[in-house]
Amino acid sequence: MIDLYQEELLEHYKSPKNSGILENPTVKFHDTNPLCGDEVTVTAKIKNKFVKNLKFESRGCAISVASASKLSEQIKGKSVEEVLKLDNKFVLDLIVVPISAMRLKCALLSLKAIQKAIIQSEDK
Amino acid sequence: MKQLLDLKKDFPILNEKVNGKPLVYLDNSATSQKPQEVINSITEYYTKYNSNVHRAVHTLGEKATLKYEEAHEKVANFINASKEEVIFTRNTTESINLLAHSLQISKSDNIVITDMEHHSNLIPWQQICKKTGAELRFIPIDKEGKLNLKQIPIDNNTKVVSVVHISNVLGIINPVKELAKLAHQYGALFIVDAAQSVPHIKVDVKDLDADFMAFSGHKMLAPTGIGVLYGKKRLLQKLPPFLTGGGMISNVTKDASKWADIPNKFEAGTPNVSGAIALGVAVDYLQNIGMDEINKNVKELVSYLMKRLLELNNISIYGPENGDRTALVSFNLLNIHPHDVAEILDKEGIAIRAGHMCAKPLMDILGVNAVCRASPYFYNTKEDIDHLIESLKKVQEVFK
Numbered sequence: 001m002i003d004l005y006q007e008e009l010l011e012h013y014k015s016p017k018n019s020g021i022l023e024n025p026t027v028k029f030h031d032t033n034p035l036c037g038d039e040v041t042v043t044a045k046i047k048n049k050f051v052k053n054l055k056f057e058s059r060g061c062a063i064s065v066a067s068a069s070k071l072s073e074q075i076k077g078k079s080v081e082e083v084l085k086l087d088n089k090f091v092l093d094l095i096v097v098p099i100s101a102m103r104l105k106c107a108l109l110s111l112k113a114i115q116k117a118i119i120q121s122e123d124k
Numbered sequence: 125m126k127q128l129l130d131l132k133k134d135f136p137i138l139n140e141k142v143n144g145k146p147l148v149y150l151d152n153s154a155t156s157q158k159p160q161e162v163i164n165s166i167t168e169y170y171t172k173y174n175s176n177v178h179r180a181v182h183t184l185g186e187k188a189t190l191k192y193e194e195a196h197e198k199v200a201n202f203i204n205a206s207k208e209e210v211i212f213t214r215n216t217t218e219s220i221n222l223l224a225h226s227l228q229i230s231k232s233d234n235i236v237i238t239d240m241e242h243h244s245n246l247i248p249w250q251q252i253c254k255k256t257g258a259e260l261r262f263i264p265i266d267k268e269g270k271l272n273l274k275q276i277p278i279d280n281n282t283k284v285v286s287v288v289h290i291s292n293v294l295g296i297i298n299p300v301k302e303l304a305k306l307a308h309q310y311g312a313l314f315i316v317d318a319a320q321s322v323p324h325i326k327v328d329v330k331d332l333d334a335d336f337m338a339f340s341g342h343k344m345l346a347p348t349g350i351g352v353l354y355g356k357k358r359l360l361q362k363l364p365p366f367l368t369g370g371g372m373i374s375n376v377t378k379d380a381s382k383w384a385d386i387p388n389k390f391e392a393g394t395p396n397v398s399g400a401i402a403l404g405v406a407v408d409y410l411q412n413i414g415m416d417e418i419n420k421n422v423k424e425l426v427s428y429l430m431k432r433l434l435e436l437n438n439i440s441i442y443g444p445e446n447g448d449r450t451a452l453v454s455f456n457l458l459n460i461h462p463h464d465v466a467e468i469l470d471k472e473g474i475a476i477r478a479g480h481m482c483a484k485p486l487m488d489i490l491g492v493n494a495v496c497r498a499s500p501y502f503y504n505t506k507e508d509i510d511h512l513i514e515s516l517k518k519v520q521e522v523f524k
Contacts, residue, residue, distance in 0.1 A: 005468065005522050037480040037493035038463075059493060061461035106463065 018072035029117035068110035145473025153499035195404035219338030219353035294443030350399030452499035
């Protein structure tokens with residue numbers, strides 16, 4: 001009944017990687033999914049156009065928390081340019097299990113947040 | 125187990141399967157399902173007499189107009205109003221927007237609502253206050269979630285008191301009759317958001333002494349896109365229109381317009397004719413069962429739901445466990461996000477609502493960002509609730 005809630009995803013939900021708020025981040029962005037009230041705050045240190053470190057503080061459902069956790073592992077060390085190029089498919093492939101249209105926003109919240117954080121800092 | 129009202133057969137959708145399981149629909153506070161005769165009335169309008177209202181002199185136009193006007197009358201009887209006091213809108217939200225825009229709020233006014241409003245009875249007032257400089261005030265809730273009637277921030281500058289009748293999150297029935305009396309003592313207008321109450325309990329606008337009342341058709345067996353604003357005749361006559369244009373005038377020159385009589389003054393443009401007619405049929409259906417009977421059945425289902433939810437471990441329930449409540453129960457399972465609960469239940473064919481319930485400020489007060497809400501209607505059964513409880517146990521098993 002519950003492919004969606006397979007062990008591995010649940011592990012990421014129960015003990016998310018890179019969770020919390022970084023001290024002295026170079027970029028920070030808070031985003032919400034108004035549909036369900038999921039919230040995420042991303043803090044990251046970007047140096048020489050590379051994401052040296054980042055943390056997501058997620059308050060939300062298993063899908064949003066687990067996708068932030070998995071995504072954080074992928075993003076660390078990538079260039080800003082690479083991160084901005086990541087698309088929906090990248091996150092969905094990370095999560096592996098099929099996501100219904102209604103839950104897409106949950107899954108993509110953390111990616112959108114880090115991308116908005118980067119864009120916002122570049123605009124300054 | 126004896127079924128309360130054996131009426132599932134009247135609702136074709138309740139025979140559907142969802143994810144291979146028979147549908148257990150417990151999201152009635154969001155929207156109710158529709159009986160066959162309501163669905164038929166829409167088909168009949170479009171296959172037999174589709175035509176615009178109030179204009180055509182041909183046979184179809186006349187029939188559509190008569191049916192459309194008859195729908196006003198049915199709804200009026202249902203809430204003990206007169207025909208011209210019933211304005212058709214799209215929904216509760218639009219009804220309240222109409223009031224917020226037409227009521228001429230000014231800077232020195234204040235508007236009193238409550239901590240438990242649905243956004244439909246919050247944002248229109250919040251925005252009109254921003255625009256005019258008027259002050260928006262809130263009746264607080266106590267620890268149980270009930271309105272704290274000792275702390276009502278009303279004074280002689282209060283222009284409007286607008287209160288939700290039954291909370292869509294807490295299920296609490298607010299003492300609107302007493303609040304109406306209080307509002308009137310201060311010379312304020314009293315508005316009731318009856319979206320969750322009209323489908324469940326007999327609401328008599330004269331008995332409540334409400335100046336205005338808003339509700340939606342789709343929560344009471346009618347289709348979406350048809351809602352109601354009730355207003356006292358003398359108030360509606362004085363009130364300027366919200367939307368202007370077709371169908372709402374008595375005379376127009378290049379420079380000026382005169383408004384039609386109520387309710388037409390407030391029904392600009394071609395209305396939702398089939399929706400209105402179907403709402404009339406929905407009202408007939410409800411009255412055939414009887415609102416007292418419906419209320420009794422839903423209350424019994426809700427207390428059974430409450431009793432069974434309380435058997436679960438690690439559950440928080442919002443609002444008082446007993447007392448003046450009906451329609452729904454909101455809850456959270458410890459450390460499991462409502463969306464995850466709802467998604468697993470969906471796999472079992474069970475539909476509940478998960479989210480902030482369009483009551484974000486109340487979520488903040490409750491200290492959560494989302495809840496699960498199960499809301500039965502008279503066609504649900506105790507078996508539906510048993511099925512929900514068993515599936516909630518499975519959810520807890522998955523997240524153990």
